[in-house]
Amino acid sequence: MHYQLGTALVEEKEKVILYFNDKYINLNRLVARVKPALKINSLFEMTQEWPYWTDQITNILSLTSTFNSEELLSESDINWQAPILYPNKLICIGANYTDHIEEMGKEKAIVKPYSFLKPPSTTLKGHRKEVSLPKASNMIDWEAELAVVIGKRAKNVKKEDALTYVAGYTLFNDLSDREAIVNSDGLGIDWVVHKAHDGFAPMGPLVTPAQFIPDPQNLKIKLKVNNEIKQDSHTSKMIFTVAEIIEHLSSIMTLEPGDIIGTGTPAGAGFGRNEFLKSGDKVVIEIEKLGALTTHIQ
Missing domain, CATH: 3.90.850.10 (Fumarylacetoacetase-like, C-terminal domain)
Structure with missing residues (x-):
């Protein structure tokens, strides 16, 4: 289950971007839907508990194979920041x-x-x-x-x-x-x-x-x-x-x-x-x- 992570401004707010199966996904929204008890602030903060978050992402991706329109992003429109x-x-x-x-x-x-x-x-x-x-x-x-x-x-x-x-x-x-x-x-x-x-x-x-x-x-x-x-x-x-x-x-x-x-x-x-x-x-x-x-x- 290969994925990558980045940071972008979405509606002028910092969000974590998940790249998985050739799709760019707003990870904050995906987590809010699949595991609402979790809270993501930034990729930097995720590095502070990296093993925990890599396990969580793997688990989330095993629970869902589809993503809604609010979660999906067009790569050409992403306002990338340094990850x-x-x-x-x-x-x-x-x-x-x-x-x-x-x-x-x-x-x-x-x-x-x-x-x-x-x-x-x-x-x-x-x-x-x-x-x-x-x-x-x-x-x-x-x-x-x-x-x-x-x-x-x-x-x-x-x-x-x-x-x-x-x-x-x-x-x-x-x-x-x-x-x-x-x-x-x-x-x-x-x-x-x-x-x-x-x-x-x-x-x-x-x-x-x-x-x-x-x-x-x-x-x-x-x-x-x-x-x-x-x-x-x-x-x-x-x-x-x-x-x-x-x-x-x-x-x-x-x-x-x-x-x-x-x-x-x-x-x-x-x-x-x-x-x-x-x-x-x-x-x-x-x-x-x-x-x-x-x-x-x-």
Whole structure:
């Protein structure tokens, strides 16, 4: 029983969207009909009790095979938001594909995951949303990434157990201002300038529960700009696996339910091509089994 979950505004109110059997369903309304004692507020809140909610969704889908017109949504009309709104942490891993390191002109061997933070409340954007280019830079770059959503508190987790802490996986575009690299001085790159502009974290539209992705290192990943393929790779090419990333990060900080981790991007980013995003561009990321994420550059 395969399904995916997202977040959208329906009649200007935040609702959880269930994608099941090629149908987009307002999960709040479905739950109200089938199990009225339950109450859903947000997908973020569901991650706080993830095993409970995945069991409940499976049970609800086993109780009904039909959906009424008030529950069904047309995908073209859905006002997608980032699936997890306002997580406590949005952590990104840099330089996690060997070919990407080479195209960035770096030669140093990576011995542990290289990480940084983005402010989630101002960077996260939903599917089909517009991202405005910063006025101060002409070097805005794309980065297709697999993102991990944490499903239970994780501290000092070993890699052998790490995937049991994952709620699910989604698509992520780690937009980057490469002028921060060009203009870096003896103090190094200003990572706030590089990564933290408003809207620099498009994500979604759907989270695929981890139970349906047995191996996150076995997924094709692709990015197109205006229908031209720029990145075409595979998550097996990561230097550090999802499990190793969770082990590393949980040795530093407590990972909390709803936290998001971007796992790095493969070769084909614009900086290595001396190509950058411009107003009017359409960026589409596709990850096998997860779907597609579209961003419009303004």
